[in-house]
Amino acid sequence: MDAQTDIERIWQLTKAIEQAAAVDEWERAAQLVDERSPLLMALGAQQPPVVIAQLKEIQAIDARVSAAAQDAQKALGEEYQAAMLATRNASQYQRIAQF
Secondary structure, eight states: OOHHHHHHHHHHHHHHHHHHHHTTOHHHHHHHHHHHHHHHHHSOSOOOHHHHHHHHHHHHHHHHHHHHHHHHHHHHHHHHHHHHHHHHHHHHHHHHHTO
C-alpha cells in the first residue's frame, strides 16, 4: 500500500476508535488501536505535508480519547468503591440482624 492508502485506513480506524470511546465501548476501542498501531509504525519518517497534517489531527483525537478513558476509569473506580462500601454495609447489617 502507498502512504495515502495507509493514512486513509489509519484515519478510518481513528474515527472508529473515537466513536467506540464516545459510547464507552472501551474493549472495541482497544481492538481498533491494536489494528491501527502496526499501520502507524509502518509509516516512513518522510511524509508529504497533507499526511503530516492528518497525523496531527489523529494525535489530537488520540489525546481526547485518552482523556476520556482516564475519566471513565476514574468514574468506574468510584462506582466500584461505592459498590464495595454498599456490600460491606449490607454484610454488616446481616451480621447485626442475626442477633
